[in-house]
Every structure is written in C-alpha cells, then in structure tokens.
Amino acid sequence: DQQVKQNSPSLSVQEGRISILNCDYTNSMFDYFLWYKKYPAEGPTFLISISSIKDKNEDGRFTVFLNKSAKHLSLHIVPSQPGDSAVYFCAASFNFGNEKLTFGTGTRLTIIP
Amino acid sequence: AAGVIQSPRHLIKEKRETATLKCYPIPRHDTVYWYQQGPGQDPQFLISFYEKMQSDKGSIPDRFSAQQFSDYHSELNMSSLELGDSALYFCASSQLLSKEQYFGPGTRLTVT
Numbered sequence: 305d306q307q308v309k310q311n312s313p314s315l316s317v318q319e320g321r322i323s324i325l326n327c328d329y330t331n332s333m334f335d336y337f338l339w340y341k342k343y344p345a346e347g348p349t350f351l352i353s354i355s356s357i358k359d360k361n362e363d364g365r366f367t368v369f370l371n372k373s374a375k376h377l378s379l380h381i382v383p384s385q386p387g388d389s390a391v392y393f394c395a396a397s398f399n400f401g402n403e404k405l406t407f408g409t410g411t412r413l414t415i416i417p
Numbered sequence: 418a419a420g421v422i423q424s425p426r427h428l429i430k431e432k433r434e435t436a437t438l439k440c441y442p443i444p445r446h447d448t449v450y451w452y453q454q455g456p457g458q459d460p461q462f463l464i465s466f467y468e469k470m471q472s473d474k475g476s477i478p479d480r481f482s483a484q485q486f487s488d489y490h491s492e493l494n495m496s497s498l499e500l501g502d503s504a505l506y507f508c509a510s511s512q513l514l515s516k517e518q519y520f521g522p523g524t525r526l527t528v529t
Contacts, residue, residue: 308459336516347421347507347520348460393459397516404450404473405509405518407459 307331308396310408318416323381325411327394330375334396338405339368339379342391351392352379381413389415419443421521423508429527430498438493438524442510448472449491450518451483454505466491467513498528 308329317323327337335356340348354361354368354377361368367380381388391412395405422441430436442449448467452460462475466485477483480498485491495502505525509518 338517340520345522347423347509347522350517350519353517403516404462404465404475405452405460406462409459 306409307334308394308406308408310392310394310411312411313409314412314414316414316416317384319386320383323379323384323388323413323415325379325381325392325394325413327377327379327408328375329377329396331396331406332375333398334406336397336403337368337370337377338395338397339366340393340395340407341388342393342410348393384415386415386417389413421508421510421519423506423521423524425524426522427525427527429529431529432498432500434498434528436495436498436526438495438506438508438526440491440493440508440510440521442489442491442508443519446510446512446519447489448511448513449485449489450509450511451477451491451493452507452509452520454507454523456504460507463493495526500528502526503528 338353339351342348352366370377391410393410394408397403424439450465451463454460463477465473469485481495483493505523507523509520511518
C-alpha cells in the first residue's frame with residue numbers, strides 16, 4: 305500500500321524555467337512533509353520541509369506548497385539549473401519527533417540546457 | 418559539516434552468508450534510522466534507535482538485527498543472506514524531536 309505517491313516518474317524542464325514536482329498522500333495522520341534530492345550512488349539529501357500547520361515554505365529557489373484538504377504537496381524550483389537534475393523524493397512523517405519517513409516513489413528531473 | 422558515515426560502501430556476499438553494515442551518525446545526533454532501497458524502488462524503513470534503544474520497527478526480516486552502541490554508532494547485522502537482500506542500505510540520523518533526517522551515502526549490498 306503506497307501511502308505517498310509521486311505519479312510522474314520523470315520530468316524534463318528547460319534551464320531557467322520552473323520545475324514543479326507533485327506528491328500525493330493517502331494517510332491524513334501525516335503531519336510533516338519533506339523533499340529529498342538524490343544523485344546516483346549518493347544518499348538522499350534533505351532539501352526543504354513543511355509542517356501541516358503551514359501551506360507554504362520557501363528556501364531560496366525552492367518552495368513547497370501543501371494542500372491538506374487535497375492531500376497534495378508540490379515542490380517548485382525556480383529558476384531550474386542543470387545541477388538540479390536528480391531524482392526527487394517526497395517523504396512524510398507523523399506528529400512526533402524521531403518518526404520514520406514514508407517515501408514516495410520518486411520523480412527523475414532532467415534540466416535541459 | 419560532518420555527515421553520516423556508512424561503511425563499507427560496497428559489499429558482495431554469497432547466499433547464506435552474513436553481512437554487517439555500520440553507520441556513524443552526525444555528531445550530537447541521537448537517533449539512527451535504517452532504510453532499504455531495492456532497484457527502482459523508494460527507500461523502505463527497516464528500524465530505528467533512539468539513545469541506544471530500539472524506537473520503531475518496520476518491515477525488517479527476522480534474519481536482520483541491529484543495535485546502537487554507546488557512541489551512537491549503529492550496526493545492521495544480516496544473516497542467511499538471500500538474493501532479494503541485494504539493495505542499497507541507507508542510514509540516517511537526526512536530533513531528538515527534529516523531523517529532518519540526514520542520510521549517509523549508503524552501502525550497496527550485492528548477494529550472489
């Protein structure tokens with residue numbers, strides 16, 4: 305049972321444009337969401353997170369939006385750069401600290417120069 | 418900044434052998450998590466430790482065991498290895514009550 309889903313396995317975006325990665329979840333008990341970026345042969349790198357009490361969090365070129373009623377979140381990267389080419393995972397956890405992460409299936413983002 | 422260290426980075430074992438994976442968390446991080454990522458799959462939670470005590474358990478086979486030591490490093494012991502155990506094994510660490518987990522580079526285990 306995949307509780308966190310990323311329906312787009314891959315996405316190609318022109319350099320300088322906006323990249324939008326989407327993520328849906330089914331468990332309404334999730335209350336904290338994170339985005340990780342992963343290069344081949346490396347571990348996931350933490351990018352940005354958002355608590356369920358917020359609907360937007362911004363950090364430089366990265367913005368995460370959360371729509372709790374739709375159980376949907378998205379990561380916006382603007383402007384997209386070639387170094388952003390990687391696999392992006394969204395992840396969710398429950399209310400308490402030290403909770404395991406439940407990952408989505410990942411989206412491979414390719415930035416076209 | 419110091420990151421999570423995992424060793425070895427690559428490991429090749431035969432069926433029915435035993436493997437031990439090690440994880441050294443970021444200094445002052447007290448919680449360690451283990452995840453398994455099969456080919457083309459998302460990372461799946463195996464087990465976690467907080468202050469040397471097991472804090473949560475996921476879909477970890479009985480053939481696997483893990484512990485966290487007094488210096489907070491953790492070891493994942495895998496016995497009677499099967500071909501299906503071939504995967505990337507990630508360790509992550511976090512501080513108490515922090516929800517951001519920081520991952521190591523992973524150990525690629527190949528069982529032949």
